[in-house]
Amino acid sequence: MLNYDIILKNISKPGRYIGGEIGQTVKDKSSVHCRWAFCFPDCYEIGMSNLGLRLLYSSLNARDDVWCERCFAPWPDMEQRMRETATPLWALESGDPLSLFDFVAFSLGYELSYTNVLYMLELAGIPLLSCDRGEDDPIVIGGGCCTYNPEPLADFFDLFSIGEGEESLPELSDLYLSMKKDGSYTKEAFLRKASELGGFYVPSFYQVHYHPDGTIAGFEKKYDELPDTVQKRIIRNFDKAHFPSKTYIPYIDTVQDRIMLEVMRGCPRGCRFCQAGMVYRPVREKTPELLNEQAKCLYEATGYEEISLSSLSVSDYTRLSRLTELLLEWTDERRVSLALPSLRADTFTKELMDRISTIRTSTLTFAPEAGTQRLRDVINKNVTEEEILRACQVAFSAGKNQVKLYFMIGHPTETNEDLSGISELSSDVVHSFYQCPDRERGRGGIQVTLSVAAFVPKPFTPFQWEKQDSLEETERKQQYLRSVITDRKVKYNYHDAKVGRIEAVFARGDRKLGRALLEARRRGFRFDAWEEYFSYQAWMDVFRDTEIDPDYYTTRGFGEDEILPWDLIDCGITKAFLKEERHRAYAGLVTPNCMEHCSGCGAAKLGGEETWCNRTLSRCGKTAAPKTN
């Protein structure tokens, strides 16, 4: 039993480690036969904000004989205390060490959190390598968007859940329970059966062969019945997706401390750099009436003062007008504000602005992603300068005077002219503020904040084969951009290029990177997603000592005919579509979004209802609902 008075003595933010939140699930251990420890490889404040964790926690706990608990990466001060007191990593609800659990699951959303996975396993006393774990050790499973290329983690995980887990994880628990019950359980037998369920990838069942130059020669299956590729799982009818009516409410401040109402899954747009926009297809929506009920239910269960409509591109939700109308019937009088992140400039209207601006609105954010129309066409962003300026005008007229613009540098074919375009576009936004007759006067005028990230080529995007700019080139572009931004109302923030390079290595990495991760753990790496703990030089030393050439994964670029490390995974989108999109990018051709025209990406084969994908609909004998916005 943990003694909190001792373990939490002089620890920063002890509220991270106590659990006990209103809405957490506690069960009687004796009536539970399958226990999950759901781990988020970052600190409490980040992990508690994760919607996926909330959904899966709730869908696993919906069953009486399964108990899912939470665990987050202890901050380094707690790591030290745990090592001093020989306290193994525990799950918040029961306080039991992770090694006692049946499943230890990791949510993998960011490549730089991989070191924290190994950090947490080590603190839990669980052998890091799957081949070193025995029958009594927990089964280590990973899921989340990073598992579309799970290969760098192949050595450490027993299996990966590919795609949406609300249905597949309870199925996996069922399989586990039944095999334990009828005595047929061995880890190997269980993993074999699991790979038949669909959506589960067991890396140890596939051997990778390499060419002398390091590229992949092929994959070899251990058993004949295994699928050649593992197809991701989706929830076909999103209205019927498991909904957590009861959810944990953190006591301490977290990053996303509000109701997250997931209005749709997938994005119809098809930006060519965006992994989420590709791998979450097909688009599926929830109906406004259901969403309104769910929002009310969550408000009553939590008392949150803000509802965030969440999706990859919320203004593409076809019945947004109806939904906000329903929500405003009760939210205003209860002082609950609506937040719409991820707005698109082309679909942002005055009507929408009026709906979100009644209570506590903050800065508006748009993502033009590139500075010139030419480059926006290359990346298929499909937003024009006029649309961006018009959207800003709407915001200014409503009294806003802060706009945040997201850009990315390092896109394929980018030139200095495109970089200058970022500066020009920002100045145009400033200019349009002063031309707006209804602008907010006084209060220091306008503030435009630029957040400029560096492009990281990601698997399952049309840019998956692209070269990443070298570190020197990215840093040159960052400095160039600084030199051309002269407007004093424009604030320029940019991401560390070194972080983007390491991210790129792991995003497109193969199994050889396992040895680098292992060595990184041996050297004590953790919290690499945090600036204060990230050391580029230390990573370069690890790569040198483990004979990994980071250029191979970054500046080299991948050949279109090359076998890719993630070719074992099938996210629905075909390689032929991605190739075609890449070629269209180089030709400067835009591809219309799914609402306007089907481009035949391949995701329709996965099925789905309430969707914009016409191919999917015709498969289930339906036609698309008319767009009402």
Add this chain to the structure above:
Amino acid sequence: MVQPNTFPLRENRCPEDQLMDEYHPQNETITVRIGFAKTGLLRFISHLDLQKTMKRAFLRADLPVWFSEGYNPHPKMVFATPLSVGMESLCEFADIRLTKPITPRMLKDSFNRVMDGNLTVWHASTPVFKLTDAYWSSYEIVLVHPNASPSLALEMDSLYKGPLPVVKRTKSTEKEVDISPFIRIPSVSYEEVGAIRIRCQLCVSNTDFLNPSYLIAAASSRFGLSFDRADSHWSVLRTDLFLKDGVTPFL
């Protein structure tokens, strides 16, 4: 540790089912004083987090909370005394504004139904005294240490009864102060399991607030007790709140 629901909390002087209906003449709101306990694992959440937790509980409980007007509407809550992270209390008071009258029973039942027992409202009434009238708070401090002994308890008892100069730190200054005027009726006893129990009243007034950690620090420096080790710890429980006479319960 004493459980909040079993502790003999003070008797409620206000009838449970009589509406609290004293409207503030200017803004048509009703100010209600609640007495609550913050115990168990909630001792590890900060004052700011407590405010947020209370506010959400009020909203979940669907109580008629008044919201401030303006850009960021929020319920108004004022607390009588601060409580450090890591310390428990059976006796906290706060004022909150409501838009319509309710009974103490309704308020308590609705609030406690949406919390889990670590934050329990046990009293509600129209305020009797001013919040700033709170002057002495009683505490039970338990020190668990391998060096704990009956003789150490005796020595500590006389330590707290005599003049007690300590270095008091604020954000900008650091000065030596005799804290004995801010300690009332201390008594120290030895408990069987290597634990020493200190009972006392400490000043909670705005100007002379004395944090119980000073008493722990004074004992550890005088007797060389380190609490920064795996076999030792302290716990602090605030048990009651009084006016300046040290006897009249604050309400």
